Structures are given as C-alpha cells and as structure tokens.
Amino acid sequence: METSALPVTLDRSSATPLAVQLAEQLRAAAGDGRLRSGDRLPSTRALAGELGVSRTVTAAAYEQLHAEGWIAGRHGSGTYITTAPPGSLPATAAPVRRDTTQDSVVDLTPGSPWAGGIEQSAWRRAWRAASHVAPMVRPNRSGLPEYRAAVAEHLLRHRGLRVGDTDVVLATAGTSTAAAELGRAVLRPGDMVAVEEPGYQRAVGALRAAGLRVVPATVDADGLLVDAIPATVRAVYCSPAHQYPLGGRMSAGRRVALVERAREQGWLVIEDDYDGELRYDVAPLPLLAALAPDVVVHLGTTSKILTPTLGVGWIVAPPPVVAAVLAHRDATGSGPAPAGQLVVVELARNGDLGRHLRRLRRELSERRTLVVDTLVRGEVRVLGDDAGAHVVVPVASAEAERALIRAAADRGLLLDGLARHHIGRARWFGIALGYAACSREQLKRALPVLVELVGDGAG
Template identity: 70%
Template sequence: MPQSATALPVTLDREAPTPLAVQLADALRDAAAAGHLRGGDRLPSTRALAARLGVSRTVTSAAYEQLHAEGWITGRHGSGTYVTTSPPSDRPVHRIVPGEIAEPDELLDLTPGTPWAGGIDRAAWRRAWRAAADTAPLTRAHRAGLPEYRAAIAEHLLRHRGLAVGTDSVLATGGTTSAVLELAGAIFQAGDTIAVEEPGYQRAVQAFLSAGLEVVGIPVDNEGLRTDAIPAGVRGVYCSPAHQYPMGSRLNAARRVELVERARAENMLVIEDDYDGELRFDVAPLPLLAALAPDVVLHLGTTSKILTPTLGAGWMVAPAAVTSMVLAYRDRTGTRPSPAGQRVLIELARHGDLGRHLRKLRRELSERRVVLVSALRQGGVPVLGDDAGAHLVVPFPSAAAERERLAAGRARGIRLDGLARHFAGTPTAFGAAIGYAGCSREALAGALDTLVGLLR
C-alpha cells in the first residue's frame, strides 16, 4: 500500500548552514533510498507538510520543485504529488579526493619543485589581483591566450632569456604538463616514439603515454642529455637543456648543435622545457635552444617555479605550423588556458613587479645554495648539479641506501625526494634531490646539521 510522507521521520536542523529546503529534499531522497518511500507513493501537499514540519510553505514548495526537476516526483492534476521512482540505495557519497588536501605534519619539506612563494611581495600581489578583477568579464574565449599576456611573455623572454619573438609567436598555456598534453594530442600520432631524459620529468612522460605515444628513455650525465644515444626514428625529443631535471646539469654546446642538426635531418621536433632557466647564479642564463633553432624547437615555460602554481599560467613558443595545430586542437577539444592567472601576470609585468621579484629570487636562492652546498661539502657530502635553480642532488651508492636515507630523513623530521622515482624505466642512479626554495631560510639553516648527518 502506498504510504503518506506525513509518517516519515523527517527532521530539519534550523541551526545548520544548509538551507531548510535543501535539507528537506535530501531527507525525502534518503527516505526513498532507504525504502520508506517507493514509486507510486503519494506525498502530502506542500501546505500540509509545511504545517507538520513547522516551516513556511516556501520551504516545502522549493524542495518539491527540486525533486520534480530531478525527476523523482511528479504531480497529477486533481490528485496530488507522487514518487515516480527511487534513487539507488547505494548512491555514492561525495568524499574529499585523496591527496588534494595535504595532511598536516611536522616534516620540513625539502623536496624540489616548490617555489619561493613566501618571497612574493604581498602588496604587489594584492595590487595585481585587484587590477585583474577590475577588467571586464570576457564574452569570448581567447584560444591563443590574452593578447596582453602574450605580449608580456614576449617581453619577459627577451629580457630574461634572450629570445626575441613577436607576440603572435607566443601561445598561453596552463603550464608545462598541460602544454605537453596538448602537444601530444595535436602534433603526434598514436604509436609515435618520443625520446625523454632518463631520469626526467615523469609528469611529461605520463602525458605522452596517455596520448598513446611510445616513450624511450635516454641517459643523462654531467653534460646533459646523451644526444648520441637517441635512436633513429623518434618523432620528438623532450628535454630540459638549461637545467636538467632532476640531475641539475646543462646540455653542453656540442650536444646542443648535434641535437639541432639531427632534428633537422631526421624530421624530429625538440620540446625544450625551460622550467627554471631564469635562475642561473654563476653566469648569465644559458641561451635557449629555441634561439638556436626556432624551426625545430618547441619552447615551454611556466610561472610555477619563478612565482607560484596559483596562477596556472605558462607559455609556448613554436614554429607556425605547430602553433596552428595546437590552436586547431583547442578548437576541437574546447580546451584553452584560463585567463585569470594570465591577467595577474599581466599586472605584475606592467608595474615591474615581475622583474623585481626575479632579481630578488636570484639573490635569495643563490645565497641559500651557497649555504647548503658549503655545509654539505664541509661535512664530506658530495653534491651534483650546476649553480642554478632551486635544487641540488646528493648521490647514493644503491637503491637500498636511497630508501634508508629517505626513511631516516622522515624519522628526523625532514622530507627528501629520491632519484629512483624519476625514472620511467629501471633506475640506474640513486640519491636525494634536495629543494631549498619552499621552506624559510631560517628553517633551512636550522636543519643543516641534521641534513648533513643524514647524508654523510
């Protein structure tokens, strides 16, 4: 026998932040899921239910309207309101995505990849966001990126990376990984082979694999990517020539020339990830491969290491044919970088705050590196990596040694990053990649004795 909802145990919490109408709609859905209501059951009128619950009729009407829109109830003229069907009894519960909210802990994070966000001038940061918010909302998407952003990046590349490009040659991206995903889908075909540094940036590797591309690892040494080990027939080469990630070496001049010549002769494209090329402390930032061979090099840059991942903004400079293919891909998929972070970067560049931050960032990280390297070497700990960027590498003799040192670090309150996880294939080098940008200078100084003791 169909039953009336007036007999249902529906209660509302007037102190809860959830609106009463939402609570009522949820309660009726739950009653149906639990079997208290079934398809064909007649619901009380909105007036009768409001009187029973002690709420206004507006609350019950809004709840019924929501359930009607969802298809759970229907009204029959002259007869009343009825349940049409029941939601599944095992409806999924919405939960926090694991890893999205980091669990609080007391570990000092010395893993690489975290920028010196604490050094951003907060007054400049607030001014940039306010100015960005003052711009009118867009009425159409800019698939290539905001023109002002592309102009700001062209100026940035000229001033800080020595690359002279026009605004039309710059595409906005959502960052390095999103750019690699776009390139994988736009210019390569499933089954194409991409050569990657080994060890290297595994998010890029996974982006290639997710697009159905074959990946072959190429070893790196203290002169960068072993260009002589790149096999014939690869369609593209992904590398970080200015500051190899994670080993920290630079691609030497002879290998740069060899890589470019092979790319031209063998119809390869070189994807140049310049994730922190602005951060050179011993000499001026190294010239970009894109400046040497703009016809075969796709240059990628990002704000996530020099500013913050908050902006979600990066850039790509590529040959015109590649740019056209990426834009066509964005049209087909409906994807394009968000303009919000672009607008903030525009304002930081407009007022000179970006340049001032970069100068301050170089000084700060250079001084931190000197302190860290001096302490390690005085303690007899070997250090790998050029005088650049925001991390260095301490080698270990074996996988077991790496696991033991990382575990010992956690036990002593320090989180370190191992080299083994940066290999797409079987790891052949082991050690700790130590970042020195994400923590405060005081925290880094306070951990030096412990760190040296762990790594010695």
C-alpha cells in the same frame, strides 16, 4: 614468464618483416600491461625455437626494443622488461606527497617555488587590477594578447629570446598540460618520444596519456647523449638549461648536435626551460629555441618563478605547431584560463615581476651557497650546476636511497629520491634536495640533520 606465455603471433604472409612484427607485439604487450616491468624474457635462441624463426629475427627485435628502452639485459641473468605500462609507476617511483598541513615537516623536495618571497602588496595589487577586467564573452584560445606580449618581453629580458611576432606565443595551463597538448595536436598515437633518463615524470605521464610511446634518452653531466637517441623518434623532450633532476646543463656541442639531428631526421625538440631564469654563476644560458626556432618548441611556466596558484605558462613554437595546437583547442573546446594571465600581465606592467625575479635570484643564490657549504663541510658529495633551486646528493644504491628517505622522514624532513625519476630500471640514486619551498631558518636547522644522516650511513 615462460616462453609459451608470450603474447606473440607472427603472420608470415604479411609484408611486415617478422622482426618488426615481433618487436611491435612485445612493445604492445609491455605497453598495455600484459608484460610487466621485471618480467624475464626468453633468450633470443629459445624464442626463435618457440616461434619457428631464425635467431636473426629475434635478435633484431630485441635489439630494437633495447634501443627504445623497453628491455634490458642483466649479466648472467637474462633479458627483462624494464618499462611499466602507461598510467602506472613502479614501486620505487611513487610521487612525493607534500602535506602542507604539518608544520613540523620541512619540505626539501625540488620543483617548488619561493612563494614566501612574493611581495604581498604587489600580489594584492595585481589581483585587484585583474578583477576590474570585464568578463569575457568568448574564450581566447591563443591566450590574452597582453599576456602573450608580457611573455615575449619576459623572454627577451630574462632568457635572451627575441620573439618577432607574438602569434608564435601561446598561453598554456603549465608545462605538463602543454606537453599533453603537443602530444595530441602535433604527434600521432603510437609515435615515439625520447625523454631524458632520469627526467620529468609528469611529462612522461602526459605524453603517454596522449597515446605516445615514451623511450628513455640517457643523460650525463653534460646533458642529453644525442647520439644515443633512437633515429625512429618523432620528438625529443629535454631540459637543457638545468636538467631535471640531475641539475646539469647541456653542453654547447650537444645543443648543436641535437638541432642538427632534429633537422636531418624530422624531429620536434620540446625544450622544457626548467629553472632557466635561475643561474648564479653566469648569465642564463641561451635557449634552444633561439638556436633553432624552426624545430624547437619552447615551454615555460610561472609555477617555479612565482607560484602554481596562477596556473599559467607558455609555448613558443614554429607556426605549423601553433596552428595545430589552436586547431586542437578549437576542436576540443579547451584553452588556458585567463585569470592567471591577467595577474601576470599586471605584475609585469608595474615592474613587480622583474623586481621579484631579482629578489628570487639573490635569495636562492644565497640558499644554494648555504646548502653546498654545509654539505661539503660535512663531507657530503654534491652534484649540480650553480643554478636553480635544488642540488643532488648521490648515494650508492636504491636501498641506501630508501633508507635515507625513511630516516629523514623520522626526523621531520621530506626528501625526494632520484630512483622515481626513471622510466625503466633506475641507474641514478640519491636525493634531489630542494631549498626553495621551506623558510631559510627551516633550511638552516635541516641541513645538519641531513649531514648527520648521511654520515651515519642512512645514505
């Protein structure tokens, strides 16, 4: 894009510093689509000359936008917009389409539960019992009391979180919906939220739809890089127990550092407990919500441990956050549907939920061993903790990732690449390989094919 085409007008009579004005206008242009991901920006010197300001102004604006993740420099090439406008996805970030009508396709994408392991007699019993509950006259914005009590018991038994008062527990329609509610009820339009990079793009979409500015927060093998989070954010969205999609855990030191920064700078930490119940090497890791209930909002869902059919999850939050969410629900007439809550209550009441979780951990632990052993014997590199329902197979480039996905599709395997899990320019490439959605026999047949494809250079 030519310098003269930049949508920038500086007001020298304003009390707002010129560098702040410039950053705000470039951010807004990138946010509404006037500047697109991949557009090249002028150098700080050229832009300063065009606008009639000192280079200090343009350099400060670029530095702020770089810290927020809106722009990135390419060595020897220049500075480029890296973040797409809200509601859009880059070409490499198309969501994976799961066509369950094609029996010949083996679904190896992450994020799906082992729904086939749900005991059918327990499932039918829970639905029958739920159907005997009389129809409600008025909606319950918090969620059914018995459901919130069941969630509190589940968190105590399986996540080590002691909820002293179920008033801090709210029913939700799932993690993404909860993120959107927090964005609208607790934060303000234009507030900045840091989300792990790579990270959960549905949460990114939900937060952007709430009018928030999402910036990337870098992760490595030990989780979120706390020192790299811009101080100006209002909230941080993270998955410390089993980072999605890379599969690592946030180290104890970084957990403490995140909580300390949150308290010092007034951040809200949104803890997505993705696959938190599913650890196979040690006991499930302690929750951030247990470490700092004053600044952490814990999000959970039944869609990974049971099935998305139920459409229910939960929030555990500080009382002011709970009050804000309830006020938002009252004002908008929204709230979680009770049917799925009733089924969860019955599954918990009869002990079926606990029995299913024990079977789930045993089954997925065995599947993970099968996956890792097969890939390692085939000299395929594998990343990710001994936890959850997916591992990561890294590859060298975006081109290699796309080639592997295409080659696998030709052989009847549905894969999910890492590139689409980025907000801006992708830095991680490979496959997030799920092993819960398919049957064990399908998995056994698919793994040698994947080893072959990687060995042949498709990856």
